[in-house]
Amino acid sequence: xxxxxxxxxxxxxxxxxxxxxxxxxxxxLRELEGVRTTYDKKTGESTEGDKFAKIKKEEKKxxxxxxxxxxxxxxxxxxxxxxxxxEPTKHLPPDxxxxxxxxxxxxxxxxxxxxxRQNLFFTADQKIVFNVATLxxxxxxxxxxxxxxxxxEVSKLKxxxxxxxICLSIxxxxxxxxxxxxxxxPSLYIWDATTCQLAAPSSKFIAKEKNTRAYCCCSWSGxxxxxxFADKHDDHNVKVINAADGSPILNAKGGGNAIxxxxxxxxxxxxxxxxxxxxxxxxxxxxxxxxKLGIGLGGKSFSCLTYDDKGICYAGGMDxxxxxxxxxxxxxxxxxxxxxxxxxxxxxGKLMSGGTDKKLNIYTAKFELEKSIVxxxxxxxxxxxxxxxxxxxxxxxxxLVKDGKIVQEVLKSHHDxxxxxxxxxxxxxxxxxxxxxxxxxxxxxxxxxKGVFTINDKAGEKIKYGASSLxxxxxxxxxxxxxxxxxxKDIAVCTNSGEIQIRNLSNLQTLKKSIQCCxxxxxxxxxxxxxxxxxxxxxxxxxxxxxxxxxxxxGTLKGHSSSxxxxxxxxxxxxxxxxxxxxxxxxxxxxxMKQDPSGATSTKDLEWxxxxxxxxxxxxxVFPPGTDxxxxxxxxxxxxxxxxxxxxxxxxxxxxxxxCLIKHAAKSxxxxxxxxxxxxxxxxxxxxxSVGGQDKTLMQWKKVQLTSITK
Numbered sequence: 037x038x039x040x041x042x043x044x045x046x047x048x049x050x051x052x053x054x055x056x057x058x059x060x061x062x063x064x065l066r067e068l069e070g071v072r073t074t075y076d077k078k079t080g081e082s083t084e085g086d087k088f089a090k091i092k093k094e095e096k097k098x099x100x101x102x103x104x105x106x107x108x109x110x111x112x113x114x115x116x117x118x119x120x121x122x123e124p125t126k127h128l129p130p131d132x133x134x135x136x137x138x139x140x141x142x143x144x145x146x147x148x149x150x151x152x153r154q155n156l157f158f159t160a161d162q163k164i165v166f167n168v169a170t171l172x173x174x175x176x177x178x179x180x181x182x183x184x185x186x187x188x189e190v191s192k193l194k195x196x197x198x199x200x201x202i203c204l205s206i207x208x209x210x211x212x213x214x215x216x217x218x219x220x221x222p223s224l225y226i227w228d229a230t231t232c233q234l235a236a237p238s239s240k241f242i243a244k245e246k247n248t249r250a251y252c253c254c255s256w257s258g259x260x261x262x263x264x265f266a267d268k269h270d271d272h273n274v275k276v277i278n279a280a281d282g283s284p285i286l287n288a289k290g291g292g293n294a295i296x297x298x299x300x301x302x303x304x305x306x307x308x309x310x311x312x313x314x315x316x317x318x319x320x321x322x323x324x325x326x327x328k329l330g331i332g333l334g335g336k337s338f339s340c341l342t343y344d345d346k347g348i349c350y351a352g353g354m355d356x357x358x359x360x361x362x363x364x365x366x367x368x369x370x371x372x373x374x375x376x377x378x379x380x381x382x383x384x385g386k387l388m389s390g391g392t393d394k395k396l397n398i399y400t401a402k403f404e405l406e407k408s409i410v411x412x413x414x415x416x417x418x419x420x421x422x423x424x425x426x427x428x429x430x431x432x433x434x435x436l437v438k439d440g441k442i443v444q445e446v447l448k449s450h451h452d453x454x455x456x457x458x459x460x461x462x463x464x465x466x467x468x469x470x471x472x473x474x475x476x477x478x479x480x481x482x483x484x485x486k487g488v489f490t491i492n493d494k495a496g497e498k499i500k501y502g503a504s505s506l507x508x509x510x511x512x513x514x515x516x517x518x519x520x521x522x523x524x525k526d527i528a529v530c531t532n533s534g535e536i537q538i539r540n541l542s543n544l545q546t547l548k549k550s551i552q553c554c555x556x557x558x559x560x561x562x563x564x565x566x567x568x569x570x571x572x573x574x575x576x577x578x579x580x581x582x583x584x585x586x587x588x589x590x591g592t593l594k595g596h597s598s599s600x601x602x603x604x605x606x607x608x609x610x611x612x613x614x615x616x617x618x619x620x621x622x623x624x625x626x627x628x629m630k631q632d633p634s635g636a637t638s639t640k641d642l643e644w645x646x647x648x649x650x651x652x653x654x655x656x657x658v659f660p661p662g663t664d665x666x667x668x669x670x671x672x673x674x675x676x677x678x679x680x681x682x683x684x685x686x687x688x689x690x691x692x693x694x695x696c697l698i699k700h701a702a703k704s705x706x707x708x709x710x711x712x713x714x715x716x717x718x719x720x721x722x723x724x725x726s727v728g729g730q731d732k733t734l735m736q737w738k739k740v741q742l743t744s745i746t747k
Contacts, residue, residue: 117615117619117620117621117651117652119636120620120621120622120623120635120636120651121621121636121651121652121653121656122636122637122640122653123640123653124640124641124653124654125640125641126641127653127654127694127695128677128678128693128694128695130693130695130697130700131693131700132693132697132699132700132701133693133700133701134691134692134693134701134702134703135678135679135691135692135693135703137678137679137691137703137739138189138703138739138740138741139691139705139724139737139738139739139740140188140737140738140740141184141187141188141705141707141735141736141737141738142182142483142723142736142737142738143182143480143483143735143736144168144169144171144173144182144184144707144733144734144735144736145447145448145449145468145476145478145485145733145734145735145736146168146169146432146449146450146731146732146733146734146735147166147167147168147428147432147433147434147447147449147451148166148167148168148169148200148201148202148731148732149416149417149428149429149430149431149432149451150430150451150452151202152167152202152203152204152416152417153296153297153339153340153378153379153416153417154205154297154340154379154381154416154417154418155167155203155204155416155417155428156204156417156418156419156426156427156428156434157204157205157206157210157419157426158210158419158420158421158426159174159206159210159211159229159230160209160210160211160229161229161230162177162421163175163176163177163229164177164426164434164446165204165206165213165229166204166417166428166434167201167202167204167215168201168449168731168732168733169200169201169687169707169708169709169710169728169731169733169735170186170187170196170197170198170199170200170201170217170687170706170707170708170709171184171185171186171187171197171201171707172184172185172186172197172201172204172213172215172227172232173185174229174230174232175446175447177436177444177446180482180483180484181483182483183232184232184707185197185213185215185225185227185232185233186706186707187705187706187707188705188706188707189703189704189705190688190704190705190706191704193706195225195234195240196225197215197217197223197225198217198219198706199217199218199219199222199709200217200218200709200710200731201215201216201217201709202216202217202218202250202251202252203215203216203251203252203253203254203265204216204254205254205255205256205263206229206256207256207260207279208256208258208259208260209260210229210421211228211229211230212226212227212228212229212235212256212260212279213226213227213228213229214226214254214256214263214265214279215227215254216250216251216252216253216254216265217250217251218249218250218268219243219248219249219250220246220247220248220249221242221243221244221245221246221248222242222243222248222249222250222251222267223240223241223242223243223251224240224241224242224251224254224263224265224277225239225240226239226240226263226279226282227239235279236280236281238281238282238283239279239280239281239282240282241275241277241282241284243267245269245273247269247270248267248268248269248273249267249268249269250267250268251265251266251267251268252266252267252268252295252296253265253266253295253296253297253298253311254266254298255298255299255300255309256279256300257300257307257309257322258300258301258302258303258304258306260279261278261279261280262276262277262278262279262285262300262307262322263276263277263279264276264286264298264300264309264320264322265277265298266290266295266298266311268294270292271289271290271291271292272289272290272291272292272293272294272295272313273287273288273289273290274286274287274288274289274290274295274298274311274320274327275287275288276322285322286320286322286325288320288325288327290311290318291316291318293313293314293315293316294313294314295311295312295313296312296313296314296338296339296340297311297312297313297338297339297340297341298310298311298312298341299341299342299343299349300343301343301347301349302343302344302345302347302382303343303344303345303346303347304345306347307321307322307323308320308321308322308343308347309322310341310343310349310351310361311341312338312339312340312341312351313337313338313339314337315333315335315336315337316329316330316333316337316338317329317330317333317338317341317349317351317359317361318330319349319361319363319364328364329364330351330361330364330365330366331364331365331366332365332366333359333366336353336354336355336359337353337354338351338352338353338354338359339352339353339354339376339377339378340352340377340378340379340380341380342380342381342382342387343382344382344387345382347362348360348361348362349361349362350380350382350387351380352372352376352377352378352379352380352389352391353369353376353377354376354377356371356372356373356374356375356376356377356391356392356393357369357370357371357372357377358370358372358377358380358387358389360403368403370399370403372389372391372397373389373390373391373392373393373395373397374391374392374393375391375392375393376391376392377389377390377391378390378391378392378414378415378416378430379415379416379417379418380418381418381419381420383418383419383420384420384421384423385401386398386399386406386420387399387403388418388420388425389418390411390414390415390416390418390427391414391415392414394410394411394412394413394414394415395408395409395410395411396408396409396410396411396415396418396425396427396437397409407440409437409440409441411427411429411435411442412429412431412433413429413430413431413433414429414430414431415427415428415429415430416428416429416430423438424436424437424438424443425437425438430451431451432447432448432449432450432451432472432732433445433447433448433449434446434447448476448485448488449732449733449734450468450470450472450474450476450732450733450734451472451732452470452471452472452473452507452508452509452732453470453471453472453504453506453507453509453514453732454470454471454504454506454507454516454713454729454730454732455468455469455470455471455713455727455728455729455731455732455733455734456469456470456515456516456517456559456713456714456727456729457469457470457475457515457516457517457518457529457530457714457727458518458670458714458715458716458725458726458727458734459518459519459520459527459716460716460717460718460719460725461520461522461541462520462522463541464479464480464481464718464719465477465478465479465480465486466478466480466718466725466734467518467520467527468727468734469491469515469516469517469518469529470514470515470732471503471504471506471507471509471514471515471516471532472507472509472514472732473490473491473492473509473513473514474488474489474490474491475488475489475491475515475518475527475529475544476488477544478734480718480719480723480725480736481719483736487544489539489544489545491512491513491514491515491529491531491537492512492513492531495509495510495512495513496510496511496512496513496533497510497511498510498511499511499532499533499534499555499556499557501556501575502532502533502556502557503516503532503557506730510533511531511532511533511557512531512532512533512535513531514531514532514533515529515530515531515532516530516532516557516558516559517530517558517559517560517561518530518561519561519562519563519570520541520563521563521567521570521584522567523563523566523567523568523584524540524567524584524585525540525541525542526538526539526540526541526548526563526584527539527540527541527544528561528563528570528572530553530558530561530572531557531558532557532558533557534552534553534554534555534556534557534558534574534576535550535551535552535553536550536551536552536553536558536561536570536572536582536587537549537550538550538551538587549587551582551587553572553574553580554574554575554576554578554580555576556574556575556576556599557574557575558572558573558574558575559573559574559575559599559600559601559602560572560573560600560601560602560603560648561573562603562604562605562646562648563584564584564605564609564626565605565606565607565608565609565645566608566609567584568583568584568585568609569581569582569583569584569590569609569626570582570583570584570587571593571603571605571612573600573601573602573603573614574599574600575599575600576599577594577596577597577598577599577600577616578592578593578594578596578600579592579593579596579600579603579612579614579624580592580593581593581626581629590629591629592629593612593614593624593626593629593630593631594630594631595620595622595624595631596614596616596618596620596622597616597618597620598616598617598618598620599616599617600614600615600616601615601616601617602614602615602648602649602650602671603615603648603649604644604645604646604647604648604649605644605645605646606639606642606643606644606645607642607643607644607645608642608643609626610625610626610627610642611623611624611625611626611632611635611638611639611642612624612626613635613639613644613649613652614649615649615650615651619651619665621636621649621651621652622635623635623636623638623639646672646673647671647672647673647680648670648671648672649671650665650668650669650670650671650682653695654680654694654695654696655671655680655695655696656696656697656698657692657695657696657697657698657699657700658671658680658682658690658692658696658702660684666685667684667685667686668682668683668684668685669682669683669684669685669711669712669713669714669729670682670683670712670713670714670715671715672714672715672716672717673694673717674694674717674721675717675720675721676721677694678693678694679691679692679693679694679717679721680692680693680694680695680696681715681716681717681724682702682715683708683711683712683713683714683715683726683727684711684712685711686706687706687707687708687709687710687711687712687728687731688704688705688706688708688712689704689705689706689707689708689712689715689724689726689735689737690702690703690704690705691703691704691705705737707735708726708728708729708731708733708735709728709731710728710729710730710731711728711729711730712726712727712728712729713727713728713729714726714727721739722738722739723736723737723738723739724737724739725737
């Protein structure tokens with residue numbers, strides 16, 4: 037089929053049906069359709085639907101509130117674990133007040149790429165700015181220190197984002213940032229790149245229309261006076277506001293097709309801008325408040341836009357071409373990339389583009405290819421300052437490029453599916469695993485990535501009753517649980533296909549042993565405190581026990597009626613307690629390899645090595661009123677035993693005193709935009725780490741004295 041007679045959108049549909057669509061092209065297609073795969077924790081299944089249509093009531097409220105909820109009432113009434121709760125012989129005196137300990141967000145390992153483009157820029161003082169989760173982040177590449185717009189203790193947050201930021205743009209003087217988020221009535225904020233505070237009290241715009249869903253793209257006018265942005269409403273509204281005070285200048289319907297990008301003319305004195313997306317490009321005149329469709333398109337779809345200083349518009353196409361427009365007329369088409377053009381920018385007299393072919397192309401003023409640089413992954417954002425090119429890539433990596441070569445790797449991150457695996461090592465390092473075929477090793481002290489290894493080079497088959505389909509990768513290339521043995525330095529990586537990979541910290545790239553543990557995904561695993569055994573909780577309702585030297589199978593613990601979600605060892609390695617999706621809290625005698633029906637009583641004098649189970653006497657108060665049991669995902673206890681941390685579906689990290697009984701108060705922190713699935717203390721409780729599921733982000737919270745907390 038010839039693209040002249042058939043839109044690239046239809047061609048992509050055909051390629052997808054044939055199974056030959058590149059993953060980044062598939063994402064572009066889904067972005068045009070506004071579709072997102074979501075995971076239902078109740079059913080364990082994934083579904084596709086409107087990307088931004090449904091906003092959880094509790095997420096909209098953000099804070100815990102009492103509300104009537106049938107399922108929550110049932111959860112609180114039944115409490116199947118109550119018979120397994122016995123007050124331990126020794127515990128700290130209960131205190132219902134929120135903890136006095138304070139943590140602040142120190143560093144974030146994440147960069148949003150899968151549905152964002154042109155969201156990475158140099159600031160005026162040569163730092164870089166980007167977004168992930170609810171945060172705008174300014175990073176000093178020399179000191180590797182970050183500042184944040186947003187993030188912190190919930191009670192102190194004001195005029196910041198409370199959901200996913202999906203667009204970011206910088207003013208022409210590189211001193212102010214505009215960011216837009218998702219939500220039923222989303223917000224756009226304009227903030228200072230140096231202070232990371234709102235630029236002015238009124239430098240914001242909050243949607244009044246319902247079902248706006250998201251502000252998906254934004255751009256600054258050439259004179260820095262205005263910000264234009266588009267939403268995900270069915271009418272795909274286009275708005276322009278005064279950047280100084282947030283007052284509306286334009287509010288117009290963009291049409292029935294999704295808008296993916298927006299860009300202003302850089303020609304002095306012009307107040308022209310363009311929008312593009314599915315099967316259209318439209319040109320707007322702010323002064324006249326008029327718009328015109330592009331002429332000569334042939335039904336083409338575009339993913340990105342830029343202008344030069346002469347008022348010429350360049351549109352990156354889904355067909356790999358760069359289309360050149362004078363006014364609203366197509367005057368030239370450049371064969372630029374094989375596959376989708378994902379990002380395009382005109383800076384310092386150069387036209388640059390990035391595509392599915394992983395190439396960063398630089399063109400002369402006559403549209404001749406000056407240089408083509410092969411990148412490790414698809415470029416999704418490009419900027420340049422003083423000849424140094426800043427590139428954000430689909431694999432979650434940010435790099436600096438000079439003279440055609442990568443000269444600095446600024447940031448690495450997970451980039452696909454969900455991040456669940458989290459382990460803190462005795463060395464102080466942190467391990468994470470995700471649905472992106474990567475396990476990553478982090479150094480919290482230097483705030484750097486120390487290693488990445490691939491889970492499986494060869495793709496396997498999708499398994500029945502898999503974890504979810506939030507990634508295009510098969511289950512054997514996804515991991516949601518891992519654990520570390522200080523005695524042997526072994527690391528057990530558990531995949532969503534039921535495989536356990538044993539690697540050693542001394543050589544993470546080498547697979548030491550592979551064990552097929554079960555036929556479904558694995559959500560939890562832990563080595564015994566004495567380092568002799570490995571326990572693996574499966575979604576086949578059993579816990580498998582292996583020796584930690586030869587990894588021979590030692591036995592199976594049975595008794596749960598549903599998938600195992602968490603487990604803990606006693607400090608003497610004699611008992612395991614575990615929780616499943618049916619909210620059963622069971623105890624197992626490991627030597628006997630069987631359940632102890634009287635385990636709650638038998639273990640009341642035992643000390644536990646960890647507290648990952650969310651059911652128990654000392655964590656009975658972590659469930660907010662009006663919620664069912666799924667809202668709390670991960671639990672952790674501090675090394676000194678005084679604090680309990682939880683991660684929940686509101687994207688909150690919560691701190692409680694230990695023990696946490698009914699109606700005990702929490703100190704809550706917000707920075708993640710999605711469900712926080714795991715939390716863990718580290719480095720002598722000086723740090724708290726959290727991972728945010730679909731936001732694919734590891735966050736590092738540092739313990740501070742109250743007097744050291746700055747505004």
